[in-house]
Structures are given as structure tokens and as C-alpha cells.
Amino acid sequence: xxxxxxxxxxxxxxxxxxxxxxxxxxxxxxxxxxxxxxxxxxxxxxxxxxxxxxxxxxxxxxxxxxxxxxxxxxxxxxxxxxxxxxxxxxxxxxxxxxxxxxxxxxxxxxxxxxxxxxxxxxxxxxxxxxxxxxxxxxxxxxxxxxxxxxxxxxxxxxxxxxxxxxxxxxxx
Amino acid sequence: xxxxxxxxxxxxxxxxxxxxxxxxxxxxxxxxxxxxxxxxxxxxxxxxxxxxxxxxxxxxxxxxxxxxxxxxxxxxxxxxxxxxxxxxxxxxxxxxxxxxxxxxxxxxxxxxxxxxxxxxxxxxxxxxxxxxxxxxxxxxxxxxxxxxxxxxxxxxxxxxxxxxxxxxxxxx
DNA sequence: ACCTGAACACCGTTCAAGT
DNA sequence: ACCTGAACACCGTTCAAGT
Numbered sequence: 458x459x460x461x462x463x464x465x466x467x468x469x470x471x472x473x474x475x476x477x478x479x480x481x482x483x484x485x486x487x488x489x490x491x492x493x494x495x496x497x498x499x500x501x502x503x504x505x506x507x508x509x510x511x512x513x514x515x516x517x518x519x520x521x522x523x524x525x526x527x528x529x530x531x532x533x534x535x536x537x538x539x540x541x542x543x544x545x546x547x548x549x550x551x552x553x554x555x556x557x558x559x560x561x562x563x564x565x566x567x568x569x570x571x572x573x574x575x576x577x578x579x580x581x582x583x584x585x586x587x588x589x590x591x592x593x594x595x596x597x598x599x600x601x602x603x604x605x606x607x608x609x610x611x612x613x614x615x616x617x618x619x620x621x622x623x624x625x626x627x628x629x
Numbered sequence: 630x631x632x633x634x635x636x637x638x639x640x641x642x643x644x645x646x647x648x649x650x651x652x653x654x655x656x657x658x659x660x661x662x663x664x665x666x667x668x669x670x671x672x673x674x675x676x677x678x679x680x681x682x683x684x685x686x687x688x689x690x691x692x693x694x695x696x697x698x699x700x701x702x703x704x705x706x707x708x709x710x711x712x713x714x715x716x717x718x719x720x721x722x723x724x725x726x727x728x729x730x731x732x733x734x735x736x737x738x739x740x741x742x743x744x745x746x747x748x749x750x751x752x753x754x755x756x757x758x759x760x761x762x763x764x765x766x767x768x769x770x771x772x773x774x775x776x777x778x779x780x781x782x783x784x785x786x787x788x789x790x791x792x793x794x795x796x797x798x799x800x801x
Numbered sequence: 802a803c804c805t806g807a808a809c810a811c812c813g814t815t816c817a818a819g820t
Numbered sequence: 821a822c823c824t825g826a827a828c829a830c831c832g833t834t835c836a837a838g839t
Contacts, residue, residue, distance in 0.1 A: 464803085487832060499833080500804050508832065557729070559776060574780065589770070589779060589788045590795060594762070597769025604731060607761055608746065619762045619799075627795050636822085659813060671815080672823050680813065 461495035466504055468494060470514040474551070477515060481550045482558075485511070512554065513564035519548070519555040520565065524573045527580075534628070537580040538595060538621050545599040552603065556596060582628045591624050633667035638676055640666060642686040646723070649687060653722045654730075657683070684726065685736035691720070691727040692737065696745045699752075706800070709752040710767060710793050717771040724775065728768060754800045763796050 462468060472493045476485050487508055491498040505511055523544055530540035545552045560570060574588075581588035598620060601607050607616075634640060644665045648657050659680060663670040677683055695716055702712035717724045732742060746760075753760035770792060773779050779788075 486830085488830085496803090497805060499806085499835085502833075503803055556778075557772065557776060560778065571780075585780070586784065586787050586791045589773070589783060590766070590791045593769035593773055593788075593792065594766040595769070596773060597765035597767070598761070600729065600772065601761070601765055601768060604729065606728075606732065608743075608757070611761060612758065615758050616761045616765075619758045620765065623762060623795055623799050626798060627791075658811085660811085668822090669824060670813080671825085674814075675822055 464494050464496060464500070464504065466514065469501065469504055469511065470518055473511050473515055474518060477550050477554060478548070479550075482512075482554050487511075509561055510564055512558065513561035515551070516555050516558075516560060517565045517569060519551050520569050520573055523555070524569070524576065527573070527576055534580065534624050535621050538617070538624065541595045542599065542617060546602070549603050552599065557600070581624075587627060590627070594620050594624065636666050636668060636672070636676065638686065641673065641676055641683065642690055645683050645687055646690060649722050649726060650720070651722075654684075654726050659683075681733055682736055684730065685733035687723070688727050688730075688732060689737045689741060691723050692741050692745055695727070696741070696748060699745070699748050706752065706796055707793050710789070710796065713767045714771065714789060718774070721775050724771065729772070753796075759799060762799070766792050766796070 469490070473485055473490055476489060476493060485508075487498040487501055490511065491501050494501075501511075505514075526544055527537065527540055530536045545556075562570065577592050578585055578588040581591045598616065602613060607613070641662070645657055645662055648661060648665060659670040659673055662683065663673050666673075673683075677686075698716055699709065699712055702708045717728075734742065749764050750757055750760040753763045770788065774785060779785070
């Protein structure tokens with residue numbers, strides 16, 4: 458429970474990531490986070506301004522990791538879409554923290570958000586409007602799936618195929 | 630602050646709706662809710678099992694209101710989509726409570742969810758898969774907009790038009 | 802610089818007690 | 821049946837105090 462290695466912003470980000478990944482962001486309290494690091498909650502404030510900054514650390518990490526993977530995925534729309542789906546479903550507790558909470562824009566690495574956005578635009582064929590429409594569809598489907606909102610008998614694969622087809626068709 | 634009319638489940642739902650609408654669901658505490666009704670927090674538990682049940686009351690109300698409006702909107706895809714957009718943006722604090730939180734399925738009115746779903750399927754032309762793809766797109770775009778995730782210069786109208794065109798095209 | 806215990810104003814919820 | 825005050829185990833955060 459208390460490895461007590463070196464407590465710094467990186468260690469805090471790592472511990473917070475593990476807690477969220479395992480139990481969801483609701484279970485990320487300053488006390489449990491401190492406990493995982495082997496210190497008491499008030500000590501966290503020597504490294505970090507407040508809980509929002511911890512969230513911002515997670516958002517930065519997640520945007521970086523997602524951005525790298527998205528860039529490394531194949532060039533076709535299908536491959537980009539499938540990567541988006543896989544990353545989101547592989548990180549079901551992290552996903553909402555990056556893509557559904559208010560982005561702490563003044564706290565995350567400058568340029569990181571627009572860099573990821575540019576990749577989405579490029580994947581959508583260069584049109585900003587098509588990029589937003591595509592992103593909305595991917596984000597919406599992921600969210601409905603994570604929140605268990607699709608009917609129990611929903612064929613997820615078929616719906617994703619439909620989404621891919623829709624996007625491909627809208628590009629020419 | 631304390632009208633003290635009749636405290637029952639309906640009055641609780643009404644007061645909770647007002648609080649969420651005005652300040653967001655994070656500000657809906659059992660204490661503020663009780664205060665608005667002119668009683669103390671523990672008294673709420675004579676009418677309601679817990680906070681989750683209050684959320685369920687809101688989800689029921691919202692599903693009913695949304696469902697009625699969606700049904701009453703015109704028959705074309707365009708009209709359905711525009712209603713969805715308007716309802717969501719007119720109820721920015723209620724929307725996430727119904728469409729982004731876990732649905733308390735055992736607490737909301739039975740059949741209500743599937744009734745609304747059926748309307749979406751019908752609006753999408755009868756195909757379940759197309760309905761899910763359409764819903765994902767509407768939900769995703771609303772969420773990105775509510776969370777301020779679209780670039781500052783984003784032309785929202787144009788993106789919605791793109792979404793409408795995409796859906797129309799995918800139906801034949 | 803980094804950590805601590807104690808404290809503050811908040812939570813949801815329980816419970817004994819009143820009417 | 822409906823309401824209350826007091827209490828419990830939680831929050832985020834501050835602060836004086838230690839090293």
C-alpha cells in the first residue's frame with residue numbers, strides 16, 4: 458500500500474492513473490491517492506495545487522498516450538476508427554476523464570489538445586466539419602457503450618461497421 | 630427558501646429539477662434539496678430511499694418530457710435531429726443526468742426507456758443498427774458541445790447540417 | 802522542501818427521539 | 821406518518837508545527 462519511492466508529480470500521476478483505472482475517477486480522493494504514495498493527504502499540496510491539477514495530469518497523460526496510438530494506427534479511416542474504439546474500451550475509466558470532463562486547458566501541456574485535434578481532422582480527410590461529425594459519432598458510440606445505454610441485444614460490431622461505412626461514404 | 634407546501638415524491642422531483650437546472654447535478658445535495666423544501670435532510674429518507682432514487686426521479690421526468698417532444702416533432706429526420714439538439718442545449722444540466730449517467734433501470738418507470746428508444750429507431754427508418762449510429766452521432770455532438778470540446782471557431786450549425794446530411798444519406 | 806495532525810465546512814446516511 | 825438533532829464515516833483544503 459505504501460511503496461514510498463519518490464513522491465513527485467510523475468509519481469502522483471502514475472498512482473492516480475492506477476486508482477482511476479482500477480476503481481473509476483469517483484474513487485480518486487486526495488486521501489486514497491496519498492495513501493497509495495505512502496504519505497498523508499495534506500502533503501500532496503506541496504506537489505500539486507489541488508485535485509483539479511491531479512485530473513489535469515491524467516488528462517495530459519491520456520491525451521499523449523491516445524495521440525501516439527492514433528498517429529501510429531494505419532492510415533485508413535477504418536483503422537483509425539478501430540483504434541479509437543479499442544483505446545476507449547481498453548481504458549473505460551480513463552476515457553471519461555479525458556473526453557468527458559472539462560479539459561483543464563490552462564493546466565495541460567500547451568498545444569497537446571490541438572495536436573490531437575489536428576490528427577482527427579487529418580483522419581477525416583482534412584475537413585474540419587467532417588472531422589467534428591466523425592468525432593461526435595465515435596465519441597457518442599463509445600459513451601453509449603460505456604454507459605450501457607445500448608439495448609442488451611445490441612450488436613456492437615455491426616454498429617461500428619455502420620459507423621465506418623457512414624464516415625467513408627461522407628468523404629466523397 | 631422554504632415554501633413548505635406538501636412534501637411528497639413529486640415535490641421532491643420538482644425541487645431537484647430546479648436545483649439541477651440552475652446549478653448542475655453536482656450541487657444537488659440532500660441538504661440543499663431538503664432546504665429548498667423547508668425540511669431537514671434526514672426527513673427526505675421518509676419519502677425516498679436514497680440520493681440515487683432522486684436521480685431516478687429526474688431521469689424519469691426527463692425521459693418523459695424528451696419523449697413527448699421527440700414524438701411531437703415533425704416526421705422528417707431533419708426535424709427529429711433539430712429537436713434533439715434544441716432539447717439538449719435548452720437543458721444543458723439535465724441532459725447529462727438522463728443521457729450520461731447510469732440509468733437506474735429498476736427505479737424508473739418500466740417501459741419508459743424502451744419506449745423512447747423505439748421512437749429513435751422509428752426516426753432512423755426502422756433499422757436498429759442505423760438507429761444506434763444516429764443516436765451516437767447526436768449524443769456525441771451534443772456532449773462535445775456541452776463540454777466545450779469543439780474548437781472555439783467551430784461552426785456548430787454547419788456541423789449539425791453535416792450530421793443531418795450524413796444520416797439522410799445512410800438511409801437509402 | 803517536505804511531511805504531519807488537527808481542524809473547517811462540506812458530503813450521504815443512520816438512528817433514537819419526538820409529534 | 822413525518823420531522824428533528826446528533827452522530828458516523830467520508831470529502832477537499834488550510835494551517836500551524838515539526839524536520
